[in-house]
Amino acid sequence: MKQMNLLQAVNNALDLAMARDDTVLCFGEDVGHFGGVFRATSGLQDKYGNDRCFNTPLTEQGIVGFANGLAAKGLKPVAEIQFADYIFPAFDQLVNETAKFRYRSGNQFNVGGLVVRTPYGGGIAGGHYHSQSPEAYFVHTPGLRVLVPRGPVQAKGLLLAAIDCPDPVIFFEPKRLYRAAVAEVDEGHYQLPLDQAEVVRQGSDITLLGWGAQMEYLLNAAELAEGEGISCEVIDLQSLLPWDEDTVVESVLKTGRLLISHEAPLTGGVGAEIAATVQQRCFLYLESPIARVCGLDTPFPLALEKQYMPDQYKILDAIHATMNF
Amino acid sequence: MTNPNNATITLVHRARFVDGHGLTIPTFRLLKDDGQLYADAAEPVLDRQQALAMYRSMVATRLLDERMLAAQRQGRISFYLQSLGEEAQAVASAAALAPDDMILAQYREQGALLHRGFTLDQFMNQLFSNEDDLGRGRQMPVHYGCRELNFMTISSPLATQIPQATGYAYGQRLAGEAAVTLCYFGEGAASEGDFHAGLNMAAVLKTPVIFFCRNNGYAISTPASEQFVGDGIASRAVGYGIRTLRVDGADTLAVFEATRQARQLMLEEPQPVLIEAMSYRLGAHSSSDDPSGYRSRAEEERWRKRDPIGRYRLWLGHRGWLNEDEDRRHSDGLRRQILEAMKRAEQKHKPPLESLVEDVYAAVPRHLERQLDRLKKQDAANRKRERA
Numbered sequence: 001m002k003q004m005n006l007l008q009a010v011n012n013a014l015d016l017a018m019a020r021d022d023t024v025l026c027f028g029e030d031v032g033h034f035g036g037v038f039r040a041t042s043g044l045q046d047k048y049g050n051d052r053c054f055n056t057p058l059t060e061q062g063i064v065g066f067a068n069g070l071a072a073k074g075l076k077p078v079a080e081i082q083f084a085d086y087i088f089p090a091f092d093q094l095v096n097e098t099a100k101f102r103y104r105s106g107n108q109f110n111v112g113g114l115v116v117r118t119p120y121g122g123g124i125a126g127g128h129y130h131s132q133s134p135e136a137y138f139v140h141t142p143g144l145r146v147l148v149p150r151g152p153v154q155a156k157g158l159l160l161a162a163i164d165c166p167d168p169v170i171f172f173e174p175k176r177l178y179r180a181a182v183a184e185v186d187e188g189h190y191q192l193p194l195d196q197a198e199v200v201r202q203g204s205d206i207t208l209l210g211w212g213a214q215m216e217y218l219l220n221a222a223e224l225a226e227g228e229g230i231s232c233e234v235i236d237l238q239s240l241l242p243w244d245e246d247t248v249v250e251s252v253l254k255t256g257r258l259l260i261s262h263e264a265p266l267t268g269g270v271g272a273e274i275a276a277t278v279q280q281r282c283f284l285y286l287e288s289p290i291a292r293v294c295g296l297d298t299p300f301p302l303a304l305e306k307q308y309m310p311d312q313y314k315i316l317d318a319i320h321a322t323m324n325f
Numbered sequence: 326m327t328n329p330n331n332a333t334i335t336l337v338h339r340a341r342f343v344d345g346h347g348l349t350i351p352t353f354r355l356l357k358d359d360g361q362l363y364a365d366a367a368e369p370v371l372d373r374q375q376a377l378a379m380y381r382s383m384v385a386t387r388l389l390d391e392r393m394l395a396a397q398r399q400g401r402i403s404f405y406l407q408s409l410g411e412e413a414q415a416v417a418s419a420a421a422l423a424p425d426d427m428i429l430a431q432y433r434e435q436g437a438l439l440h441r442g443f444t445l446d447q448f449m450n451q452l453f454s455n456e457d458d459l460g461r462g463r464q465m466p467v468h469y470g471c472r473e474l475n476f477m478t479i480s481s482p483l484a485t486q487i488p489q490a491t492g493y494a495y496g497q498r499l500a501g502e503a504a505v506t507l508c509y510f511g512e513g514a515a516s517e518g519d520f521h522a523g524l525n526m527a528a529v530l531k532t533p534v535i536f537f538c539r540n541n542g543y544a545i546s547t548p549a550s551e552q553f554v555g556d557g558i559a560s561r562a563v564g565y566g567i568r569t570l571r572v573d574g575a576d577t578l579a580v581f582e583a584t585r586q587a588r589q590l591m592l593e594e595p596q597p598v599l600i601e602a603m604s605y606r607l608g609a610h611s612s613s614d615d616p617s618g619y620r621s622r623a624e625e626e627r628w629r630k631r632d633p634i635g636r637y638r639l640w641l642g643h644r645g646w647l648n649e650d651e652d653r654r655h656s657d658g659l660r661r662q663i664l665e666a667m668k669r670a671e672q673k674h675k676p677p678l679e680s681l682v683e684d685v686y687a688a689v690p691r692h693l694e695r696q697l698d699r700l701k702k703q704d705a706a707n708r709k710r711e712r713a
C-alpha cells in the first residue's frame with residue numbers, strides 16, 4: 001500500500017498496464033515527454049519509449065480516429081483528451097465510430113481495449129470551457145462504456161479494468177480531485193468490476209446517489225444530516241453506462257427515498273434516466289418524490305461558479321425537503 | 326489556377342513523388358536586426374503618428390502582460406496568458422486593418438485588441454470577471470470580446486474560429502462591404518479539423534478572410550516538429566489554392582506590410598490569404614505552465630535577442646521618430662494607469678446572480694426562471710450558514 005493522489009493512481013495504473021502488456025499505448029496532446037498538462041502520463045515515455053507514449057498533433061478528432069484504427073488492429077490505445085470540454089471535436093468518431101464498430105460489422109471488427117481518458121468537472125475556476133461534465137451525451141450512445149472514479153483507489157482499479165475490457169470506454173477523471181483526493185492504494189495490479197455501483201455508506205432514511213467529484217459533497221451532506229439524526233445511505237454509481245440498477249433499487253426499496261446529484265445540467269442529465277427507472281421499479285415503496293440536485297440548465301460560469309455548483313448545502317437542503325415531504 | 330480535374334495538365338511517364346519538403350516558402354522581412362532596412366526592401370507607407378501608435382501598443386501590451394502575470398502569481402486573478410515576443414504579430418497586423426474589418430482571435434492577441442482601443446479598464450473588468458466585464462464574468466481571464474471594436478469574443482476550444490471567420494467574411498462579401506475578416510490562430514490549432522474545413526471553404530467560396538497563423542514554435546509543450554512535417558503551415562494553404570505569404574513575425578514593418586497587401590488583394594478581388602508569421606513563444610504557455618520542463622534556457626535566450634519591440638525601436642530611432650525621454654515618461658505613465666485600472670476593477674462587484682440564467686437564450690425561459698428562484702433561496706440560506 002502506498003499513499004497516492006488521484007493523478008498518481010492513474011499514472012500507476014498506466015505504468016502497470018504498459019509493463020504487463022506491450023500493446024498498451026498512451027498518447028494525446030502534450031502527453032509524451034511533458035507527461036500531460038496534469039502529469040498523468042509523466043515518466044511513461046522514458047520507461048516505454050516514444051513508440052508507446054507520445055505527443056499527437058493537436059486534433060481530438062484525429063486522436064480518437066487514430067485510436068479507433070489502432071484498436072481495430074488489436075492494440076490497446078489509452079488516448080488522453082486534454083479536457084473533457086475538448087472531446088467534442090472527436091464526437092463523431094466516438095459516437096458514430098467507436099461505439100458502433102462491433103455492431104455495424106456483425107462483430108467482424110471491434111475497438112475493444114480503447115480507452116479515452118479525460119479530465120472533467122468544475123470547482124477549479126476554469127469557466128465554461130474547462131469545467132463541463134459531458135457524460136450525458138455519451139450515456140445516450142449504445143456501445144460505449146462510461147466510467148467515473150471518485151478517488152485514487154477507484155481510479156486505478158477501474159482504469160486497469162477498462163484497459164482489459166472488450167468494449168470501448170470513456171473514462172472521466174474528476175480534475176478537482178486530481179491532487180486533493182489522497183488514499184492508500186494497493187501498488188499491485190488489481191481491477192474493480194465495471195458495472196457495479198458501490199454502497200459507500202450504509203443508511204436507512206434516504207439513498208444519496210452520485211459519482212465522481214460529487215461523491216465528496218454527498219458524503220459531506222450525509223455527515224451533516226447524520227448530526228441531525230437523518231441516516232443516509234450513499235452510493236457511488238461508478239459506471240454510468242451500463243449502470244447498476246439492482247444496487248440502486250435495492251437501496252431505495254430499503255430507504256424509500258432517493259436523491260441524485262450531478263454537476264451536469266439537470267435537463268436530460270443522467271439523473272433523469274435513473275429517476276425514471278427507479279420510479280418504475282420502486283413506485284409503491286417511495287415515500288417522497290425523487291430529488292435531483294444538479295447543475296443549472298445553463299453553460300458553466302466563472303464568476304458565479306460557487307453558486308452554480310451543486311454542493312453539500314444544496315444537497316442537505318434537498319435532503320430536508322425530501323424527508324419533510 | 327489549374328484544376329487537376331479538367332484544366333490543362335502536364336503528363337510525365339516516370340513516377341515522381343513530391344515530398345512534404347518539396348515546397349519551401351521564403352520569409353518576408355524588411356528590417357535587419359540592427360533596425361536598418363534591407364537594401365532592396367521598400368519602406369511601407371507609414372507616417373510618424375501611425376508608426377508610434379504601433380510602438381506604443383506593443384509596449385503597452387508588454388507592460389500589461391508583465392503586470393497581470395504578477396497579479397496571477399499573487400492570486401489576484403486565476404489565470405493569465407502573455408504574448409511576450411509576439412507583440413508585433415498582433416499589433417502590426419491589426420494596425421494594417423480598417424476599423425470595420427472583423428477580428429476573430431485565438432487568445433494570445435491582446436495587442437490587436439489594445440491597438441483597436443480596448444481600454445485598460447475594459448481589460449481589467451474581463452480579467453477580474455466583475456459586473457462590468459463585457460462577457461459578464463462567464464469566461465476565464467483573457468477571453469476578451471468587443472462588439473464595438475469588431476473583435477469577436479474569444480472561445481477556448483481551439484480553431485473553432487477559423488471556419489467561422491470564413492463564414493463571416495462571406496457575409497461581408499454578400500453585403501457588398503469593403504471590409505475583410507482577420508482570423509488569428511497558432512500552428513498547433515492548425516492541426517485541428519476546423520482549420521482544414523475553414524481554409525478549404527474559404528478557397529472555394531472566395532471569401533475575403535486573412536488567416537493569420539502565429540507559428541511560435543510550441544503548442545504548450547509540443548514543439549512544432551511534433552506538430553507537423555513539411556514546410557510549416559504556409560504550404561498547406563498553397564495546397565488549398567490560397568494565396569500565401571510567410572513573414573518574420575518579429576519584424577513589425579514586415580507584418581504590417583504583409584497584412585496591408587493581403588487586405589488590398591482581397592478588396593480588389595474577394596479571395597482568402599494566409600499569412601504565416603514565424604516567431605517564438607518566449608514566455609510560458611500560460612500561468613499554469615512551466616516551460617523549463619520541455620525546453621532549454623539557451624534556446625529561449627537565443628530568441629530573446631530577437632525581441633520584436635527592440636528591433637522596431639531601433640528603426641524608429643534611425644528615423645528620428647522616437648524621443649527617449651518622452652518614451653520613458655510614457656511607459657511610466659502607463660504602468661501607473663495599469664495599476665490604477667487594476668485597483669478599480671478589483672473593487673467592483675461580481676456579476677449578479679441573475680446573470681447566470683441570462684443570455685443562455687434571447688429571453689429567460691420559464692424553467693430557468695424557476696431554477697433562478699430556487700437558487701436565490703439557496704444562496705440566501707448559504708449566506709446565513711456562512712455568517713453563523
Ligand SMILES: Cc1ncc(C[n+]2csc(CCOP(=O)(O)OP(=O)(O)O)c2C)c(N)n1
Pocket residue numbers: 029058060082086089433481482483510511512513514515539541543544545606610
Ligand atoms: C480543441 C482544444 N483542444 C485542446 C485545447 C487545450 N489547449 C489550449 S492552448 C493549446 C495549445 C495551442 O497551441 P497553438 O495553437 O500553437 O497556440 P500558442 O499557444 O502557441 O499561441 C492547447 C492544446 C483547447 N483549448 N482546445
